[in-house]
Amino acid sequence: MSQFLVDVLKGLSAPEKYLESKYFYDAAGDAIFQQIMDCPEYYPTKCELEIFSNQTQELASVFTNRFQSFDIVELGAGDATKSIYLLKELVDRETNFTYYPVDISTNVIDQLHKKLPPQLPALKLKGLNGEYFEMLEEAKQQSNNIKVVLFLGSNIGNIPLNKAEDFFRQLRSHLQPGDLVLIGFDLKKNPLVILAAYNDKAGYTRDFNLNLLKRINKDLGGDFAVENFKHYPTYDPHTGTCKSYLVSTTKQQVHIEQSTFYLEEGETIHTEISQKFSVEQTNTFALNSGFEPLHHFFDSKKWFLDAIWRCV
Template sequence: MSMQAYELRDDDRRPPINDVLEVVQRGLRLQPKRLPSWLFYDERGSQLFEDICDQPEYYLTRAEIDLLNVHAGDIAEVLGEDVRLIEYGSGSAIKTRMLLEQLRSPVSYMPVEISPEPLRQSVQSFSELFPELTIQPFCADFTRPLRLPVPPRAPRRNVIYFPGSTIGNFEARDAIDLLRKMRNEMGEGGGVLIGVDLKKDPTVIEAAYNDKAGVTAEFTLNMLVRLNREIGSDFDLSAFRHRAHYNPMAGRIETHIVSARSQEVRVGRMRVAFGDGEAMQVEYSCKYSLSDFATLAAHAGLKVQHVWLDPQQLFSVQFLVRA
């Protein structure tokens, strides 16, 4: 099979500037204030997230890579041959390379990523690493319905790959909705291969989101840099700070941008007051026990067929099929 990399295009689901402004204004009217985490991922934000993954406190990426080093062959056996691999939020797709190296005669690889530049870099890299693999990149928001391109030949199974711990960024209701969407898009006989971060010592979890080098703090505040650039707001970065705290009752990291003083910010024609110490919620990072996640998947009409753990049992990769 000759390599066939489809031309990249910005999907029409990428929100236009007016929509971003509306989303931000709506979130700032809430009490407490809240902005969606997808606003992190402009080009700079995507790069900063890659840098976060290299920080010594950020165990998640290392644990997942350790897991794949041990289990990628077994995962490939479970997925079987002639798979079409559809990856949500592919980014630089480092972990995907480890999986693709083990898959037998994959039909195609379809990375879905909202940030165009990381997607282009991923396609270029994979075209060189796997010159006979059909690559069908798709620049889109994976949380919305996708018009999947026609594969070069009929796959035996569609597998939606959702590595990392991104499912944890969704509250339970939204996570169930996303899993239902995956269930529909994978079709009959398909599956979901998903990374799930596990509950563990809260000090380990909290340190991962408060690295000493301050990369996560820069990543969080880059959201305000993006808004200033794209919608003309006037957030003063020196007047805000990053805060990430583990809530053991909810089983999640709660990330906020905190106002360091009383101030007013212009967002379009709207003036937004922030009190001294007022926190604006920007991300959740939920952690699960194995039984927690199995229950969540069941609400979406899925069941856990296989679970793989890293050697330290910090992280899991799970394969879900229709219940």
Template sequence: MKDNLTTLQITDLSTPESGTSARARFAADVKKGLSQHDKQLSSRYFYDGEGSRLFQKIMHVPEYYLTSSEHDVFTTHRQTIARQMASQGDFHLIDLGAGDATKTRIILEELLEQNAAFDYVPVDISGDAMAELCENLQQALPELHSHAVVGDYFDALDWLDEHKPGRRVLLFLGSNIGNFNPEERQSFLQKVRSHMRSGDMLLVGMDLCKEPETILRAYDDAAGVTAAFNLNLLHRINRELGGNFIVEQFKHFALYNPQKGVMKSFIISQQDQEVTVQATGQTFQFKAWEAIHTENSYKFTLALAETIGQENGFEVKQVFQDKNQYFADVLYAVT
């Protein structure tokens, strides 16, 4: 598998044509979301170049325990995780929503140390994030064989079926899975499972239920980085779709529901106002204190991790946790 690869490649599945359709889809989603009674914008639009940069800042915010907890999981269990991954021979390590892959690097270094036969395939919708990651990987781990894919998770998995057959270990880290509601999560896991075969593995990072205040602070930090990340959605609509949001007239608001185990983020209009978004051909009315729902971040228990695995054709092979038991990385094998 290694022989026919150069050390570093990028495949961009977002052709100029699909760029146009991506903008059209963004406009259609904004139109639909802002026309509803309960307004909403999808969290998939957080990550333009600026959104990716802001997310990197969030990962260093002291209140955002998710990154440091998963970092702790990988540092503590790196040898076992790497050994498990490599236990059944050559593989492609596919990192879905890789971002800056800071935590993945711990595993990459360990795999290289163990002389595992693998290549690394980061996948991300953000071309900026992938370009930066490739540059960093080339410098930090020049011996790594890596092939980045810019595109949506499922376009990338279709592409991989054709271009990179063979055993695969999939990563879905950072509690990205928490951004799906239970129905979306089910559909995501079923689709992922349909691209996997016997011997493949899936490692999923899950933020665990804990003291509500700790969770709340992570999504509403004192320095306002999470707020800036959320409000960047409005800036992005202004930049890409010709919107005229006066962003200062909106604010970030975060709320945790401990019964449903879900953190919800909103953008609140602080006054009556109207906003035109040229690409949608529409003007939207906002009442004072009306909310736009922008993100769900579901929290997990280990029992739930097992149940959702069983429901979607996976069995839990091993669970890795940090010292505070804030976070779990669940290694699934296909059943």
């Protein structure tokens, strides 16, 4: 039985149904995520892109001032739109480094191997297709160099807030003293701005959520009637937690393999968390999980933070 099937059956059997957000990213999901990133309401990519494109020199210098040679391991690299600015600057400086993009989506890694060599012919590139920490271990097997881990796009926000510190402890346990990490955090801001980013007018976020049901139908032989579900995003400014649900608009049954799941009209399937943070919270994460905060890079609106931490 595939891990995807195991996780889907577990999530739909829970008293409060859920599906894990890491399964959004098949080829169709990757393409819809590109549309989300380009739509006017989705500010996180634009803010982080501003940091990487306007402060490229400063970012690169943090690494080149410290290390003669190193590896960049990017967890959940996606299309590397932001990191490419840093990669280009490092290549231009003739820095000795290898780039290991890690992604659970096979399509993402294939696309990066097609896209990056023509743009940066001198880049040493080794894509790794799989889960974050398994592939970080794989990168360590391939080279003993100092590691610089990128974890951008506020991907950390897709983990429940009470598990974020565990994630950073786990990350730290795979690294050595002196290694660096660069983490993107989407910061708390006007709740209306945040909610709009997950409820765009063109409906890309809606399509992204519904695509998960289509993927279950396609890859696991499910029979979700996708038209019987509506996208429902929420944001709680006190906790900073943004959540997306799919709401069943009718009483219905869904079959996957030998299992049948029953949904009442109005019942929800939780699909995604996008946590928003305060700067203080991010410093506390670092200090509690074996890192020392070194640098903070903000966009001009101070909506997004790229923090660089050193492993102690």
